[in-house]
Amino acid sequence: MKRAKIFGGRCLKEMLRDPLSYIFCLGFPLIMMVIMTIIDQSIPEGKGPDIFHIGNLTAGIIVFGLTFTMLFTSINVAHDRGGSFLVRMYATPMKSTDFILGYIIPSFIIAVAQTVVSIVSAVIVSLITDGDIGISVLAGFIPIIPSALMFIGFGLIAGTLLSEKGAPGICSVFISLAGMLGGIWFDPESTGGVMLTVSKCMPFYYCTKSTRAAIAGDFSFDAFLLPLIVVIACAVAALILAGKLFKTKMKADLA
Amino acid sequence: MFAVEARGLVKKYKTKTAVKGLDLSVEEGELFALLGVNGAGKTTTIRMLCCLSTPTEGEGFICGNSVLSQQDEVKRIIGISPQDTAVADKLTVRENLIFMAGIQGFEGEKKADAVEKMIKIFKMQDCADQKAASLSGGWKRKLSIAMALIGEPKVLFLDEPTLGLDVLARRELWKVIKELKSRITIILTTHYMEEAEALADRIAVMVNGELKAVGTLAELEALTGQTGLENAFVAIAEGGDEV
Secondary structure: OHHHHHHHHHHHHHHHOOHHHHHHHHHHHHHHHHHHHHHHHHOOOOOOOHHHOHHHHHHHHHHHHHHHHHHHHHHHHHHHHHOOHHHHHHOOOOOHHHHHHHHHHHHHHHHHHHHHHHHHHHHHHHHHHOOOOOHHHHHHHHHHHHHHHHHHHHHHHHHHHOOOOHHHHHHHHHHHHHHHHOOOOOOHHHHOHHHHHHHHOOHHHHHHHHHHHHHHOOOOHHHHHHHHHHHHHHHHHHHHHHHHHHHHHHHHHOO | OOOEEEEEEEEEOOOOEEEEEEEEEEOOOOEEEEEOOOOOOHHHHHHHHOOOOOOOEEEEEEOOEEOOOOHHHHHHHEEEEOOOOOOOOOOEHHHHHHHHHHHOOOOHHHHHHHHHHHHHHOOOHHHOOOEHHHOOHHHHHHHHHHHHHOOOOOEEEEEOOOOOOOHHHHHHHHHHHHHHEOOEEEEEEEOOHHHHHHHOOEEEEEEOOEEEEEEOHHHHHHHHOOOOHHHHHHHHHHHOOOO
16 A cells, blocks of 8 residues: 555656646636636526536536546556556556556545535635525535546546557547536436437436535435436446456556 | 576567577676667566566576566565666656655655665766656666666666667766676666677677577687677677577
């Protein structure tokens, strides 16, 4: 565990020193929050979709931010694998679990920090726009923990399997899918039909749905608990798969 | 007990045998050069001895520890500077060294002392707080070797340490390697004749995965009847003599 902590510290420093992580993990979601709020404020009450009300938008913004944590996790892993850095590390007493935890921990710290900033920003926006955010916004952290781990797991899988160029590419596809089908920028339940069915097949949908319900203070089984269970299951599956793939790949590298 | 020993090491890939039954032994404190053209099997040999690649056949030992069955022990007593400069680009020189010392299990004062020692040995005081990404090729190589050395290994593997460096950076690095000689066992791979000539106590010539000759420069010259390592190397590579 000590080596995982040291390796994670190095990964965290490398991520924090990349200006692109600030632009994408923080700047972009916050800009979207402001833009969507302006759009929402410009539409007469009752004429536009509810999804852009700050109470609903916050969940989408947080999940949108997490998709970039996935991207940067994948870049970090793929970059290390692409060069000789991991070769050097493989020749040290580090174990595969040290590497896996070393990649997961810093990404998780960034995801939590990102969520804190998004929630604080949402509260400020809500105060300015006389929005509908209450103290239950803090409950948003409950589904965000498994959601963050799920996205980090996806990032680890992409970084393990793909090259430095391929990993960000596939993550961009996931980011687009999450945006379109995850209930971030529109509510699939309002469209119904095939759109809703496809959305329900995506784990992102459940991240946004459970977070949105938690922020609204709706802890009912259908709105919060069921999607939360799905997210937890997906997070566990993604992390187990990521761990197994990394170990397999490491074994193959050392064959 | 030898610092490094290989007994019948073989590495086969699907269509190619990269190393063919390599036997060698390196004494403690020796600087041993593995010389060969590209694709001769030098890096594969080093990878097997560093537990980075599993031999298809044969066995390797580092200070008596098997690279097959005692990998944890082997990894505790070796340091490697890979062919490409394996440093964390966004960390400073000092942070890279602190990181590596931590991974090697150093803590507190011991860690701080080890870092300062490396900075001093490699004369990196002026660039200690500079990010690795902004260093020149020569300084990156120095940092890479310092990172390999910081764990106080008994055996240091340097894989093509001066590849791609200009002549001044190469000479500077040679000076550092010479200073390390006899304090530590060094296995160095290179395809620069003058590098092996300038640094090595003994030289092994690898051709197409086979160890064709091992000896001091004088022994290789005597074996081939040639003067200078380059001529001796060409004679060995083309003739297939063995000592």
